[in-house]
Amino acid sequence: MITFIKDKFMNTYQIVTQTMNRGKTPGVVYPEAADIRLLRISLIILFLAFMLHCNLCADNPTLQNNPELKAFDLVNANGCEARISGGKEIGSGEIITITIPDGRKPPADNKSLVNSLALLQQSAKTDIRTGDTIKISFWARARPENIIYLRLWTYPREKQNKWGILHEFNTKVTDEWKEFAVVRDVALETVENGKIDIIFGFGHQAGDVELKNIRLLNYGKNPEPYPTVAVDWFGGTPNPDTWRVAAEKRIEEIRMGILNVQITDKSGNPAIGSQISIRQLGHAFNFGAAVIPEYLIGPDAVPYSNELKKHFNSITPANDLKWNRKNPDAVNPAAVQLLQWIKENGFSGAYGHTLYWPKTQFTPPKYRDKSESEFRDAVRKHVRQYAREFKGAVDVWDVINEVKSSDKPELMCGKNSEFLIEVFKIAREEDSGALLSYNENEILRWDNGLSDPGREKFLRIVRELREGGAPINLIGIQSHIWQPLTPIGKVIEILDEVYAKTGLQVHITEFTAECSDDDLHGVYCSDFLTAAFSHPAVRGFTLWSFWGGETNSRYVQNKAEYIRRDWTYRPAMTQYDQLVFGKWWSRKSGVSGADGTFRTRVFLGAYEIQATGEGKTAVQTVHVSAGKDTLVRLQLQ
Structure with missing residues (x-):
C-alpha cells in the first residue's frame, strides 16, 4: 500500500512539473516564481509526512479495544467489592481496586473455578480474525501479595453456543506496580460477531488488588517485527534445580540393570579375550x-x-477407541x-484410551x-x-x-x-x-x-x-x-x-x-x-x-x-532424542576376562550381543529387566 501511494505521488509530481514547464524552451533556465516554489516544497513536505505516518502505522498495532474501566462488570463477587479511583502512579488513567474479604478459599476439586472467583469481565467488540496476532497488557499490584487470573474467551462462529479459551494464565502480584502482557496468535475460527471476553479473577488472600491501563491490541497477520513480551512462565513461583541430583541418582538405580555376558569356545571352555559389542535395540520404559x-x-x-x-x-489412539458417538453400537x-x-x-505397545468417559x-x-x-x-x-x-x-x-x-x-x-x-x-x-x-x-x-x-x-x-x-x-x-x-x-x-x-x-x-x-x-x-x-x-x-x-x-x-x-x-x-537415544541409551564394548565373562550396567530394554574371537562370531538378542542380573551365554563355533 505504501509503495502504491509513493508511485502515485511521483506520477502526480511529474505531471505538475510538466504542466509548469509547458511552453518553455528546453535548455533555458527560467527563474521560478515564489508561488511555484512553495507549491513544490508543500508537495514534498506532505509526501514526507504521509510516509512517516505510514511507517508509524506499520510498526504499531491497531488499537482494537482500549476498554473503558466502566465497561468492566464485577460478576460472582463472592463478598468482594470493586471501585474506581484516580491514580497517577503510571501515567494517566484510573485504577480499578478489588477488595477481597477474609475467609475466601480455593474452590473444591477445581470445580467451577471461574464461577467461584471474584471476576471483572468485559465483552469487547473487536475485529480479530483467525491468524491475527494479539497482545493484551495491564498493570497490577496487590497489598498484600496476591494472585491475578486472566482468561480470554472467544466465540467461534462454528460453535455459536460454546466458548473457546484463547488464553489463560495466573501470576503472583506484589505491592509494586508491574506490567503484565501476553502475545497470542489467534488459531481459532473467526470469533462470533467480533466478540472476545476479557476476564480477570483474583486470589483468596484478603486485601486489595489494583488494575489499570488494560489494553487489547491487534497486530494483524504475520506482523514484522513480531511483538515480544517478557513472560514469567512460572507465575512468580520459583523453579529451583534442587531436584536434579537425586533424580539422576534414581535413574541409575531403577532404570539400569546388570548384564553378564559369558563367552565359551566350541568345547565349552572360557573364551578369554573375546571382543564383545552390546547394542541397545529398544527401551523397556x-x-x-x-x-x-x-x-x-x-x-x-x-x-x-x-x-x-x-x-x-x-x-495411543487419540480418539478412535473412545465410545463412537455417531455409531455407538458398533466397533469403530x-x-x-x-x-x-x-x-x-x-x-511394543498400544495404550487404549478410553473405555468409559x-x-x-x-x-x-x-x-x-x-x-x-x-x-x-x-x-x-x-x-x-x-x-x-x-x-x-x-x-x-x-x-x-x-x-x-x-x-x-x-x-x-x-x-x-x-x-x-x-x-x-x-x-x-x-x-x-x-x-x-x-x-x-x-x-x-x-x-x-x-x-x-x-x-x-x-x-x-x-x-x-x-x-x-x-x-x-x-x-x-x-x-x-x-x-x-x-x-x-x-x-x-x-x-x-x-x-x-x-x-x-x-x-x-x-x-x-x-x-x-x-x-x-x-x-x-x-x-x-x-x-x-x-x-x-x-x-x-x-x-x-x-x-x-x-x-x-x-x-x-x-x-x-x-x-x-x-x-x-x-x-x-x-532434547528428547538426546535423552532417550543418547544419555539413556547404552552402547558398550569390551573384552572377556580370564573367566570368559564381561559384566556391565545398561539401561533396561532389548539388546543385541555380539562376541568375536578366534575368527568366529556369536550373536544373541536379550531383554534386560529390572530387579535381577541378566546372564547371556554365547558359544563361539
Whole structure:
C-alpha cells in the first residue's frame, strides 16, 4: 500500500512539473516564481509526512479495544467489592481496586473455578480474525501479595453456543506496580460477531488488588517485527534445580540393570579375550505418542509415520477407541485399522484410551436421555464389546477417564463408585492380560494455589475402587500443563504423594506443555521427562499433540508441539532424542576376562550381543529387566 501511494505521488509530481514547464524552451533556465516554489516544497513536505505516518502505522498495532474501566462488570463477587479511583502512579488513567474479604478459599476439586472467583469481565467488540496476532497488557499490584487470573474467551462462529479459551494464565502480584502482557496468535475460527471476553479473577488472600491501563491490541497477520513480551512462565513461583541430583541418582538405580555376558569356545571352555559389542535395540520404559489416523493417510503420511517410528515405542489412539458417538453400537473400523498399523510397524505397545468417559458430552446422544438402567446397560455392552474385540491388541486400557469432574456422578459413577467398579470387572472378564487404568486430569497442574486441582477427590475415588474390589493396576495422569508451568520439584512431590497413597504404577498419558518460548519449552519438557523417568512409580510417558500439523488441537494452538507444522524440530524434540537415544541409551564394548565373562550396567530394554574371537562370531538378542542380573551365554563355533 505504501509503495502504491509513493508511485502515485511521483506520477502526480511529474505531471505538475510538466504542466509548469509547458511552453518553455528546453535548455533555458527560467527563474521560478515564489508561488511555484512553495507549491513544490508543500508537495514534498506532505509526501514526507504521509510516509512517516505510514511507517508509524506499520510498526504499531491497531488499537482494537482500549476498554473503558466502566465497561468492566464485577460478576460472582463472592463478598468482594470493586471501585474506581484516580491514580497517577503510571501515567494517566484510573485504577480499578478489588477488595477481597477474609475467609475466601480455593474452590473444591477445581470445580467451577471461574464461577467461584471474584471476576471483572468485559465483552469487547473487536475485529480479530483467525491468524491475527494479539497482545493484551495491564498493570497490577496487590497489598498484600496476591494472585491475578486472566482468561480470554472467544466465540467461534462454528460453535455459536460454546466458548473457546484463547488464553489463560495466573501470576503472583506484589505491592509494586508491574506490567503484565501476553502475545497470542489467534488459531481459532473467526470469533462470533467480533466478540472476545476479557476476564480477570483474583486470589483468596484478603486485601486489595489494583488494575489499570488494560489494553487489547491487534497486530494483524504475520506482523514484522513480531511483538515480544517478557513472560514469567512460572507465575512468580520459583523453579529451583534442587531436584536434579537425586533424580539422576534414581535413574541409575531403577532404570539400569546388570548384564553378564559369558563367552565359551566350541568345547565349552572360557573364551578369554573375546571382543564383545552390546547394542541397545529398544527401551523397556514406554515412550509414547498419541496418534490421529487421518494423518497416516493424508499428504503428510510419510513424515508422520516416520517420525512416530523414529521417536516412540508405544502408541495411543487419540480418539478412535473412545465410545463412537455417531455409531455407538458398533466397533469403530478406524480403531481396527490403526491397531493393525501399530502391530505391523513394530511398536511394543498400544495404550487404549478410553473405555468409559462418565460425562454427558462424551456419551453418544442416543443414550443421553435414557433411564438409569438403560444407560448403564449400554455402558456395560460397550465396555464388554471393546475389551473383547481388542484383546491382545491393547496392552493397557484407560477403563475410566476424568471421573472427578463427572457432571452426573450418581448416574454415571454410582454411589461410592459402585458402577465404576463394575465397569472395571467387566473389562477384566473380557481381557485378563491388559493392565487396567483410571486416567485423570489436572493432578500435576499447579496454579499458585488459586484452585484445588482435586487430588483429594481423585485419591478418594482410587481408594473406593480398590476397597470395592476393582481390578485396577495403574493410574493414568494426563499432565496437560499450561501457564503457570508446574515447577519440576512440585511434579516430583505430587508423584510421591500419589504413589505413597495408592501404591499403584503411574503412566503420564497426555503430556503437553504450552509455551511459545522455544528454548524454555525445550528445557521444561526435558526436565519434566527426566523427573518422570526418575520416579519409581512411572512406567511410561506419552506425548499428546506432538506435531504442529494438528491444527484443531488447542495444545498446538498454544504452542505445545515438539515438531513444527513443516516437520522441523523445536528444541523439545531434539532434547528428547538426546535423552532417550543418547544419555539413556547404552552402547558398550569390551573384552572377556580370564573367566570368559564381561559384566556391565545398561539401561533396561532389548539388546543385541555380539562376541568375536578366534575368527568366529556369536550373536544373541536379550531383554534386560529390572530387579535381577541378566546372564547371556554365547558359544563361539
